[in-house]
Each structure stands twice: as structure tokens, then as C-alpha cells.
Amino acid sequence: MSFLSLLARNRLALAGLIVMALVVLLALVTPILPLADPDVTNTGNRFLKPFSEGALLGTDHLGRDLLSRLLWGTRLSLAVGFAAAVIAAVLGAAVGIIAGYYGGRVDNLIMRGVDMLMAFPYILLALAIVAALGPGLLNALIAVAAVNIPFFARNIRGITVGIAHKEFVDAAKLAGMGDARIIVSEVLPNVVPVIVIAMSTTVGWMILETAGLSFLGLGSQPPQADLGSMLGEARSALITNPHTSVVPGVMILIIVMAINLLGDGVRDALDPRLRSGALTRPMAATMVQRKGPVPDPQGDNVLDLRGLETQFHVKDRIYRAVGGVSWGVKPGECLGIIGESGSGKSVTALSVMGLVASPPGVITGGAVFYKGEDLVGAPYERLRSLRGREVAYIFQDPLATLHPLYKVGDQLVEAIRVHHHVSDKEARAKALGLLKDVRIPNAESRLENYPHEMSGGMRQRVGIAMALANDPEVIIADEPTTALDVTVQAQILSLLDTLRREKGLAIVFITHDFGVVAQLCDRVAVMYAGRIVEEGPTQIVLDAPAHPYTRRLIACVPELGEGKRALHAIPGLPPAVNDLPPGCAFAPRCDKATEACRQGEIALDAFGARKLRCLFPETELEAAQ
Amino acid sequence: MSIALKLDALSKTFVVGKQLFGPPKGRVHAVHPVTLEVPEGETLGIVGESGCGKSTLARMLVGLLEPSGGSIEIAGKPLDNADPAVFGKRIQYVFQDPISSLNPRKTVRQIMEVPLKRLHGMDKAQRDRRISEIFAQVNLREEFLDRYPHEFSGGQAQRIGIARALAAEAKILILDEPVSALDVSVQAQVLNLLAELKQRLGLTYLFISHDLAVVEAVSDRVAVLYFGSVVEIGRAEDVFANPRHPYTKLLADSAPVVGRPLTAPEGRETELPDPLNPPKGCAFRARCPYAGERCGEEVPRLEGETQLAACFHPLR
Amino acid sequence: MGSYILKRLVSAIPVLLGITVIVFAIMALIPGDPATAILGSYATPENVEKLNRDLGLDKPAVQRYFIWLFNMMQGDFGRSFSLNRPVLDEVLDRFGATLVLAGTSFVLCSLIGVAAGVVSAARQYGFADKAITFVVLLGISIPSFFLGMMMILIFAVQLRWFPASGMWPIYGDRNLLVLLDHLLMPALALAVVATGVVARLSRSAMLEVLRQDYIRTARAKGVPERGVIWRHALRAAMVSIIPVLGIQAGFVLSGAVYIEMVFQWPGVGRMLVDAILKRDILLVQGGVVFVAACYVGFNIVVDVAQSLLDPRIKT
Numbered sequence A: 001m002s003f004l005s006l007l008a009r010n011r012l013a014l015a016g017l018i019v020m021a022l023v024v025l026l027a028l029v030t031p032i033l034p035l036a037d038p039d040v041t042n043t044g045n046r047f048l049k050p051f052s053e054g055a056l057l058g059t060d061h062l063g064r065d066l067l068s069r070l071l072w073g074t075r076l077s078l079a080v081g082f083a084a085a086v087i088a089a090v091l092g093a094a095v096g097i098i099a100g101y102y103g104g105r106v107d108n109l110i111m112r113g114v115d116m117l118m119a120f121p122y123i124l125l126a127l128a129i130v131a132a133l134g135p136g137l138l139n140a141l142i143a144v145a146a147v148n149i150p151f152f153a154r155n156i157r158g159i160t161v162g163i164a165h166k167e168f169v170d171a172a173k174l175a176g177m178g179d180a181r182i183i184v185s186e187v188l189p190n191v192v193p194v195i196v197i198a199m200s201t202t203v204g205w206m207i208l209e210t211a212g213l214s215f216l217g218l219g220s221q222p223p224q225a226d227l228g229s230m231l232g233e234a235r236s237a238l239i240t241n242p243h244t245s246v247v248p249g250v251m252i253l254i255i256v257m258a259i260n261l262l263g264d265g266v267r268d269a270l271d272p273r274l275r276s277g278a279l280t281r282p283m284a285a286t287m288v289q290r291k292g293p294v295p296d297p298q299g300d301n302v303l304d305l306r307g308l309e310t311q312f313h314v315k316d317r318i319y320r321a322v323g324g325v326s327w328g329v330k331p332g333e334c335l336g337i338i339g340e341s342g343s344g345k346s347v348t349a350l351s352v353m354g355l356v357a358s359p360p361g362v363i364t365g366g367a368v369f370y371k372g373e374d375l376v377g378a379p380y381e382r383l384r385s386l387r388g389r390e391v392a393y394i395f396q397d398p399l400a401t402l403h404p405l406y407k408v409g410d411q412l413v414e415a416i417r418v419h420h421h422v423s424d425k426e427a428r429a430k431a432l433g434l435l436k437d438v439r440i441p442n443a444e445s446r447l448e449n450y451p452h453e454m455s456g457g458m459r460q461r462v463g464i465a466m467a468l469a470n471d472p473e474v475i476i477a478d479e480p481t482t483a484l485d486v487t488v489q490a491q492i493l494s495l496l497d498t499l500r501r502e503k504g505l506a507i508v509f510i511t512h513d514f515g516v517v518a519q520l521c522d523r524v525a526v527m528y529a530g531r532i533v534e535e536g537p538t539q540i541v542l543d544a545p546a547h548p549y550t551r552r553l554i555a556c557v558p559e560l561g562e563g564k565r566a567l568h569a570i571p572g573l574p575p576a577v578n579d580l581p582p583g584c585a586f587a588p589r590c591d592k593a594t595e596a597c598r599q600g601e602i603a604l605d606a607f608g609a610r611k612l613r614c615l616f617p618e619t620e621l622e623a624a625q
Numbered sequence B: 001m002s003i004a005l006k007l008d009a010l011s012k013t014f015v016v017g018k019q020l021f022g023p024p025k026g027r028v029h030a031v032h033p034v035t036l037e038v039p040e041g042e043t044l045g046i047v048g049e050s051g052c053g054k055s056t057l058a059r060m061l062v063g064l065l066e067p068s069g070g071s072i073e074i075a076g077k078p079l080d081n082a083d084p085a086v087f088g089k090r091i092q093y094v095f096q097d098p099i100s101s102l103n104p105r106k107t108v109r110q111i112m113e114v115p116l117k118r119l120h121g122m123d124k125a126q127r128d129r130r131i132s133e134i135f136a137q138v139n140l141r142e143e144f145l146d147r148y149p150h151e152f153s154g155g156q157a158q159r160i161g162i163a164r165a166l167a168a169e170a171k172i173l174i175l176d177e178p179v180s181a182l183d184v185s186v187q188a189q190v191l192n193l194l195a196e197l198k199q200r201l202g203l204t205y206l207f208i209s210h211d212l213a214v215v216e217a218v219s220d221r222v223a224v225l226y227f228g229s230v231v232e233i234g235r236a237e238d239v240f241a242n243p244r245h246p247y248t249k250l251l252a253d254s255a256p257v258v259g260r261p262l263t264a265p266e267g268r269e270t271e272l273p274d275p276l277n278p279p280k281g282c283a284f285r286a287r288c289p290y291a292g293e294r295c296g297e298e299v300p301r302l303e304g305e306t307q308l309a310a311c312f313h314p315l316r
Numbered sequence C: 001m002g003s004y005i006l007k008r009l010v011s012a013i014p015v016l017l018g019i020t021v022i023v024f025a026i027m028a029l030i031p032g033d034p035a036t037a038i039l040g041s042y043a044t045p046e047n048v049e050k051l052n053r054d055l056g057l058d059k060p061a062v063q064r065y066f067i068w069l070f071n072m073m074q075g076d077f078g079r080s081f082s083l084n085r086p087v088l089d090e091v092l093d094r095f096g097a098t099l100v101l102a103g104t105s106f107v108l109c110s111l112i113g114v115a116a117g118v119v120s121a122a123r124q125y126g127f128a129d130k131a132i133t134f135v136v137l138l139g140i141s142i143p144s145f146f147l148g149m150m151m152i153l154i155f156a157v158q159l160r161w162f163p164a165s166g167m168w169p170i171y172g173d174r175n176l177l178v179l180l181d182h183l184l185m186p187a188l189a190l191a192v193v194a195t196g197v198v199a200r201l202s203r204s205a206m207l208e209v210l211r212q213d214y215i216r217t218a219r220a221k222g223v224p225e226r227g228v229i230w231r232h233a234l235r236a237a238m239v240s241i242i243p244v245l246g247i248q249a250g251f252v253l254s255g256a257v258y259i260e261m262v263f264q265w266p267g268v269g270r271m272l273v274d275a276i277l278k279r280d281i282l283l284v285q286g287g288v289v290f291v292a293a294c295y296v297g298f299n300i301v302v303d304v305a306q307s308l309l310d311p312r313i314k315t
């Protein structure tokens, strides 16, 4: 099972598991071990040191054998801790699921109650409960469980609310399931891992707490002892006979630490995000491990990519997201990059300034020349000084790409001040000018807005203003209008077009919409499975696509104004980039494919103003150069 | 031809900012009274920008949301306050996000079995037979049945979603942005599959999308939604080619089309009206170049012969 | 903002009432006759009856609750029979000491915890991260009372760096330095667990935030890495850290019980344990309600801080 193997792969968790298994085993066999009776006093032998004759760990203030008491105490502490955790988890989860699933009034009522319980400083409530029920181990167990129920309830409720609003729950309703059945068969299986995680990370805590109550004399009552009460009794002899305290204390520490290690391992193994490594922190710049020779700069492009290769190394798999991409833009030019999802458009764009999340991203080959300077492998400080100042980005979803907690004015000011030593006032004046440049009405008051207070179109205008803040030479726009409505998209596109002409910007425009490319870009490059398959002047490529993929991609997109009709779908799916076929990546879906296409590498050849990676072009082309 | 689906003044109002004491802070009229008839075998397209009430309308139709007013009739029978299981056999829903509409912890077979068991009470053998049948219809291999949803691409997952809807044997499918999450090459596959199924099984579709070109390509008639109201409805080939409502025209002009120069049809940056404080009169007035005095006073009603528009100064 | 604070204050009223109900209900669970419990089993029936009348225990529970509540609102928390003085006086005397201890621990755990979490996230899988993670693990696994005892053993008994117990010396001046001298060990012992929890949470909150698109935007703007971490990421992470700090305040406030026992600190926690063991119901009720009310007040401060940080919270 993958869960166990994942757990085993985590060495710390494994250590925790082993220690825990040993402790549990010891606790289980305690009754059959040849131990002295833990509760028989023998005041003549009080405070024997550890390793004394007949008492391996010594004796306590009443001359009772510490080893025996320790093992019996451990047994008790473990049992009580686990019991409390299970009770709290089951009850808390039940309450949380009901509140989260039904929502509305039920939720309101339950969560008010939970809030009230949580308004107590934690142990205080447990103290109150023990005060009422009277000291005793069972009562301490009840108190600790009760106090933890609200935590579980709140945690599980949050998860349940998220699941109850998932579309598969709606689908289950439409398929005729009732509420109870939905809770059991749709919601619960998705909540269980969370319950297990919550439980495994709190068992240790519960053991600590019951030990705490016993330590205060409110838990187990003499002569019976759990680890906490052993510590409590030893306290008065702390200075004279520290071993009586150290023994139970260290045992608690060992148990809880093992449980915590194990709990973390369980969490890591069950949490899908941790499993996929999505919770790793991206470094300040993408890692570079160039193997092959570095190409030389050529031509008069401001930004020029030569054979760029970017990969994702996830565990033992290699995703060749970008497999040798070359393109360039001249000042004032707009290059469109078009392709389907996963074809590597974004990764190419982010590789330019080392913004690909790394790990797992690695640039493994090629070069990115900005005005002749290779940015791949440039020192971080150099890269940073170019970011936003010479090459700026506009990203897709303006709500996610602006910082939610800073005013847009402050974000613009920051963009200016990281590159220019100007006063806050000057920067603010510039920011105002930028907002006006992107045609935001009432620019002054908009500076004081937070991103969530603006509409999508406005936010994207702010995104554009931020990209323009330092008068960059190149702007890379990664699907800047995909998240917007058509009417807003039209406004943003025409704004970008105007700005480009006014400021002589070079724009790299990434999209999956041929209409947008046709309207905005001078040249277009078509990507498929991490490579460019065709490139050329927009008009020519769209009118007479030469690559079978381009032609069929254009054909399968409906265009407004042609009425109801059947579409020319491309069968099959794009290949996974960790498992690319040899030869032409499009071959499995191409109706012109021959053996030759599946053989070796097919080069991107230049034909006049166009470039093509195909053995059997769709149209007549100029002779290859 | 008989009427498959009839909506009479169907509306939805959300109460926002509920307080423990005192009146709620406001009401959002997500769907203004909508009256529509969908004949059997038709595909009615519904377009509109984000937040115009498309999904709210769709969720009311399948009983996932309680309407605030009006009624729904399916094949002449009213469907008021029926429970979802009854809805389920008459009308089904295909969700926008193919992956999240499948329970990640169930196999495809378990997912497929639910409607067969709950709605049609089939036994194991019948279910297996029916599942094979449906899978053949949607071009899915049966070996997929024992896999979990995360192992599928978006297009495959969407086919499973469609298969599940078919299993209920409802004659009406509400398709809520069924291809928006898919890639263009896969999108065409799914659209063609939907067209084929409709032919073969005699289904009626309500096809909701924000993509004008897709809606035009699959629909017989198209309804344009703006701010919770139908502002224009007519034959698919006419609505965008010869719009009557100024908003429809704006939409059509904004869509990027190969061969048309880039223009911003709207000069200024405009925004949707505030749903908590809806404007008096026509909701489109602030953006409308043809607005007259009457537009600020009265709410225009849908009028016309085959192509109806809710506008006092229609373009045709 | 003013109206938000007001709104929060108003919404605290039902919570406070709820607290009194819960405390009262729990105490009403006490099996048997409280008066007998107080007077012991040798009490004469007349004495028991008299005490019951004095305590108002002969009335129905609902009525008793309202009398108790009404008296509390007038500042009368009743009289502690074991100490023979008004509950409120005793609680107020003790609460100051607890506040000094728990407050110091809270400040320590917030500062150290957040800083450790941020460093740990920023150097994920580096040496600092591993070291911090290990220390944190140790911290959340050690019982604070055991830690306190070991500290006494080492730093007070062996090394004689700090006094072993108490808040003030029995003789001599009471100034800030003396207080700090006594405070350091208990405050640290109390802070350790909470620091661990805060550090863990800060680390994962930071890791979560560092993957967000707006962090990439900040980098794309050319913001130096230090700014990315401390200005962009930490600010956003604080949104999920602050509520946890609120919970930790509750932990240190109540965890103080153990530390007060170990270090003989004259706080509310020790008072409560004594009261429980002596079954001094009114003192327990009063103490719990008082501390819980203070905690509710503190949580309002937390909420206000949160709303100042996050403009998306409607104020």
C-alpha cells in the first residue's frame, strides 16, 4: 500500500513508529513481566538510586519499584490518551460534519456553542469539569476529551463545508441520494483522512494533558499512578532525589515525541499536497543545470531564446515542459505564442526571468539573451535588477497576482522604488500617472483601493500599470485576458495595442485564442508538447497553416458568425511531457503521419519568413534555407 | 412539436447580509422573472458574462436551488417543490468542472451506479449491462470503470460526467459550461459527442456558456442574459449576426474574430451595475449608446416575432 | 473601525453569558449535596441546611443562576469559604501574577515562534530548517511541568543562576530586576510548547503563501528576496498566524496552572487547583468566569488586529 510505503520512506516517522511500537508492546506485556507490585510500599527501601540491587530504576519516596510503576503508569497514560483522542475525534467530527453539511441555522447554532466552549482558556474548562466530577482518572479523561471536541468540530466543519459545496455532492443529489446517504458515502470518505491527521497530531497532546491533570493531583488517585501523577508525587523530592522525577518525565517525553513524529509522518503521507511536493518553497530564481553547449547570441532581437529547455524533476520522473524553444522579439514587435493547455507556454515565459518554481523546475539547456546578455545562469542579483525594469510580466488572474493585503497604490510604488531611488512622493506621483496611462477613471481614489475592491478588468489594468512602472523594453503577457469577460477583454486588448505603439514596447503575448492573436500580434509561434511546431507572420500562418496541428487546431475552434455546425475535432490527447513519443509529438494524432515521422528528431526548419517542424507540410513553402 | 421545458416567471432573489436581529442588509435579484419555452429536441443556448445569473438559473432548473418565484414545467407537468430524486429522472445536469464533479474517493463504476440504483432501482446485472451500454455511447472504454477520477484528463472526466447524466435517462440535459474547462481540441470532441447523443437519444439541451462562438455553433436558439434578465432571444444564426439588443451587439463586436481589426467597441471602462442597488429602468442604460429618456423610467419587456429583444430602441 | 469594535463587543455579550451558563451547569453537575461536601461528613443536618440557605442552594437551579449572575454583574462573586474572603478580591490579587507570567510567555512565544517559522520556511530543508524543526518537535513533546522541574534542578539548584520559586524574594526589594530574575525560568518553561506550535504553524503558513501567484508577481517586479519573505509573504501569512496566536494565548493562560504549581508562582491557576481540591465551588466558579471573560476580551483584540491586517474582512 502506498500509504505505508510513504510512511516508511520518511525516516523520522519510521523511527517514531518503531519507538511507539516498542512502548506499546512493553505496555501490553507489562502484566506478564516479572515485576514487583507497583503499589506495594516498602519505606525501608525508599529513594534507592537507579541500578540498585533489585530495583533497576530505583525506588520512590515510599520505596515502590520505579520500573514497575513506570511500566504500569505508561500503560495507563497511553490508554487514557488514546481513549481521549478517539472520543474527542469521533464526537467532534460528528458535530463538525453535521454543522458543515447542513449549514444555515443548524450550523449557526452548533458553532455558537463551539465558540463558547472555545472561549474558555483551554485547560480551565478541563479544570472546571474535574472540579465538578471530582478528581479521578476517568473524570480527567472525560474532561480532556470534552475540551478537545470543539477543536475537532471546528476543524472538521471547515473541511466539510468545502466538500459539501463541491459539485460531486450536487451530482449525488441529482442521482437520487438523500442527505444521510450523501453524508456517509460522499462526504465522510473525504473527511476521514483529515480526521486521522487531526487525531494523529493530537494524541500526543492529549497524553500530555491527562498527565498534566494527574500531575496536579486531579487525575489518577493514589496508590494507582500514571506518568503524570508519578511526576506530581516526585516533585517534593525533586532536589534531593531527582531520579524519581526524571524517570517518568523522560518517559512522557519519549512517548509524546514518538507519537508526534509518527503523526507528522501520517499527515505527510495522507496530505496530497505534501505528497506531490507542492508545499516546497520556490527559490528566488529557477535552478540552472545546463549540460550541453551554450548557444551564441545572434540577430538584433531585444529578447532572444535559443534552444531553451526547462524540466520539472518530480521524484524520479522528468517532465520536459519546454524542450528546446527558440524565438525572439524586436523592439515594438508583438509575438504571439499559442498552444493548448500544458504545451509549455507559461513555463517558457517564466523561464526568461528565472521565475519557474524551483524545485521542481530546472533550466537544463539553451540560453535567454537580453540585448546579447545570457540570463540563464546569471547571478541572482543581476537577474533581479532586470526583473520588472527591463522585462516585465503581466499574469493571467489579476486577483491572484496582486497582493491581497496591500493597496494597489502601494504595490505600484513598490514596483518603482525597488529599481529607482526616488522618494515615496515622487513614486506616488508616477503611480498616479501610470493608472491614468492605463485609462483607470478616478485614478487618485483608486490608488487607495485594495485589489478585492476592484472589478476584474480594473485589476488587470493595475497589472498592466505595474508592468509599465519602470518603462521596460519587453513585456511578457501570459494570457492576460483569459479570465475576463469578452467585453472587458476587448478593452484590455486595445489598451495593450495602443501602449505598445505609443511606447515602442516588445510584447510576447501568450494565449490560446486565435482571434486574439490575429488582432494583436505581428508574428505567431504555435507550441505543441513543449516545442514550437510552426512560426511565422500571423496573417500568413492563419491563412495558410503549414503544420497539420496548426491547421486542425484552427479548424476545431468555432468562430463567431458561422452558425450551427459540426466541428472538426482532433482525436486523442496531447502527449504527457514525461512520456513523449520519439519523432514528431503530434504523430499519434496526425492523419498524415508515416513511419518517417516517428523515427528521429524533426528539426524546426526556416522557409523564408516562416519556420516549420513537419515532414509533410500542408501548403507549398519556399525552399528551405 | 411539444414543449419539453417551460419556465414561467421563474426568479431567484438572494438575501445577503443576514443579521441575527433586524432586517437583512439587502437582496440580490440574481434572476429576474424569466419566461421561456424549450421545444422537445431543441438546443437552447444561454450566453452571458460572469455574474449574469446563468448558473443560478441552471441550478434552479434541476432543483439544487429553490426558486423565489415562478414555476417550472417539464413535458406539461409542474415540478414545484419536488425532491431532487424526482427531478433527477426528468432533468439532469452536466457540471462545468469535470474533475470536481466526480467524488475523488469513488471509482467510476461506483459513481455510475448511483443513479441506476437510486433512480431506477436496478439490480447488479441490469446495472452492469446499462453501464456498458452508456459507456459505448460516450466512447469510453470499460476498463476505465475501476479507476479513480484523478486518473483522467479533463475531456475524459467530462465524458464520465455526461455518462452519469445519461444514466438517469432524463430527456433534458442542462449543460452548464460543459467545455469551458477543456482544451480547444478536446472541446470539439465533447461538443460533437453531445450533438451525436442528442440526435440518437432525442434529448433536449440547455447549453450555457460564456463563449459566443461555441454557443452559436451548437444551438438552435440563443438567449442572451444580462444582469439576471433575458435581453434577447432568437435563432442562433441571427442573434449575433443581426443583433437587435444593443448589449448583444456589444458582445458580438467584442469577441475577437480572425480578420477583424482590433477595436474597443466601448470607449470607456464600464462596469456592471451594483446588484444591491440596481438602477431604475433598463439595466444596460449606463453602457448603452442608444439610451433615451424612457430607458431610465421603465424596464423594457421582451418583444418581437422570432427574435425578441427587451429594448425600447432595438437595432432592427 | 469604531463600529466594528463596537459590534465585536456586543457580540461578546452572548458569549460571556454562555460562559456563565456553562460554568454554572458544570458546577450543578456536582454529585451529592455541596453543603455536605463543604462541611464534611460530620456536619449536623442543621448546619447543612443553614449553609444551603446561605448559599441559596435551596432554590431551583434557574433562579440560583440568575441570582449568581446578577450578583456577579454587581461585582459580587460570592465568598470563598476556604479562604474566608470575597472571591473577587482573591481572584484579582492572583490574576495580576498570572498575567505577568502568561503575558511574558505570550510575547516570547509570538516573537520567537513567528521568527523561527519564517526562517525555517525561508531555508526549507536547509540546516536552519532542520535544526528549528527538531527543537520545535522537542518543545511540543515535553511536558511543561517536567521542563520546569528540570530547569529548577539545573539552573536554580546546580548552577544557582536563578531563584527556584516564587515571584518575589521573601525579604528584600521588589523591583523590576528582581521580578525578571524570578520570571525568566517560569516564563520560558511556559512559553516552550506554545512557541513550538506557533513556529510549526508559521512555517506551514509561510510555505503555503510562498507558492501563491502574488509572490511570483513580487519577484517578477524585482523585489529583493528579503522583501519577498518579510514584507510580502509574512504579511499574508500573518492572516492565518494571528488566530493561532489567539488560541495560544488561551494555552499559556491556562498552561500557567502547571507552571504556577512547579514554581510556586502566586497566580490564579494555583488558586484554582487548591480550590478544586478543597471543593470551594464559588471560588472555582468565580475564578473560571473571570479568567474566561478576560480571554474573551483578548480575543476581541485579536479580531481587531486581524481586521486591521486584512482589508477583506468586512468591518
Ligand SMILES: Nc1ncnc2c1ncn2[C@@H]1O[C@H](COP(=O)(O)OP(=O)(O)OP(=O)(O)O)[C@@H](O)[C@H]1O
Pocket: A312, A314, A319, A320, A321, A322, A339, A340, A341, A342, A343, A344, A345, A346, A347, A348, A357, A360, A361, A512, A577
Ligand atoms: N510545478 C510543476 N511540476 C511539474 N510539472 C509541471 C509544473 N508546472 C508545470 N508543469 C508541467 O509543464 C508543462 C507545461 O506547462 P505550462 O504551464 O507551461 O503550460 P501552458 O501552455 O502555459 O498551459 P495553460 O494554457 O494551461 O496555461 C505541463 O505538462 C505541466 O504539467
Ligand code: SF4
Pocket: A547, A548, A549, A584, A585, A586, A587, A588, A590, A591, A592, A593, A594, A597, A602, A613, A614, A615, A616, A617
Ligand atoms: S511530422 Fe508527420 S506526424 Fe508530425 S505533423 Fe508532420 S506529418 Fe504529422
Ligand code: SF4
Pocket: B245, B246, B247, B282, B283, B284, B285, B286, B288, B289, B290, B291, B292, B295, B300, B310, B311, B312, B313, B314
Ligand atoms: S432599453 Fe434603452 S438603455 Fe436599454 S438597451 Fe434599449 S436603448 Fe439601451
Ligand SMILES: [Mg+2]
Pocket: A345, A346, A347, A478, A479
Ligand atoms: Mg499557462
